[in-house]
Amino acid sequence: MKDTEFIRTKVPMTKSEIRAISIDKLDLTHAKRMLDVGSGTGSVTIQAACSYPQLEVVAVEQNPDALALTRQNIEKFQCQNITLHEGKAPIELQGPFDAIFVGGTGGNMQEIFDWCQKLLLPGGRLVLNFILLENALEAAQIAETMDWEDLELTSVQVGNWTGLGKGHYFKPQNPTIVVSCQKAKKE
Template sequence: MKDELFIRGKVPMTKEEVRTISLSKLNLHQAKNFLDIGTGTGSMAVEAALTVPTLQVVAIDNNPEALTLLKANQEKFHLNDIIGIQGKAPADLTSACESGDIPAAYDAIFIGGTGGNMSEILEWSFQHLTDTGRLVLNFILLENALQAIAWLKENNITFDACQLQVGRYTTLGQGHYYKQQNPVIIIECSAEEKRSELF
């Protein structure tokens, strides 16, 4: 989906090319439900729901503006079934699970923001992934990516990582160039092999 299709504000949005690759790594066509942590504008949640109409989608963000944008994009694309939570992960996710408002286990989890709770969110995610569940994380800051990598290594979780930098074809005077966007680090891993060793 083109970025310009989304209603946007001042909160971060996972950009088109990064979104496409991140969604593909989540194997959503084999998933029943999907959790988007740090949803921002809701672009990941919305495109996931449009791509797999049977998917149950839950999205959380601590920023009230993010939830307003998520709801606006839901309405624009006529998606009534995305569950939006304004709250802090993982504490408010745990509360919602215990109350039965959201599923307790997920086939796919995307982490686009952690709000400083990296270790807690990673631990919660692996506790709530199904046995074959997929986890994908996006980072702009190298320090945050390295913190996630250190946690994964410490817990003996096999992962793959890449850096993606997109250049957009742009006019400059009489010529053209590729205007570079911020590079994004994408980390992917699975609960399949390591769940029994972790918990």
């Protein structure tokens, strides 16, 4: 899905290239339920819901402006398989989930991991996006300490072709670190 298809405000959005990688790492092909923590514009929520119509997507957002924007985008794309919750994670939710995407931890990294550990099915996928290296490293350390499997950190630098005078250049986006891991298949 193109970024330009989404209703936008000043709320940060996971850009299309990062969404594609993150959704791929979630491995949603056979998933029934997915949780998006910190939905922002709703771009990950909506792309997952549209790409996998069998999927029930639950989104959580604490920022009132972002919550309203996610709701607008859900209506624009006419997604029937999304449930939106207001609140700061971790909140009480009915699990379990096959996959969880975290677009922001709100400074609650350990709490988020503990919460995801409870909500994810054995073998479930967890994907987190960070722009700060320190946060990505903290997430990796927690994942290792909690014996999460298949831990990967992927640094993604995207530049988009942009006109400049008589020529062109690749206008860089913020580098993003995609952290992905899997809950142990047997507890």
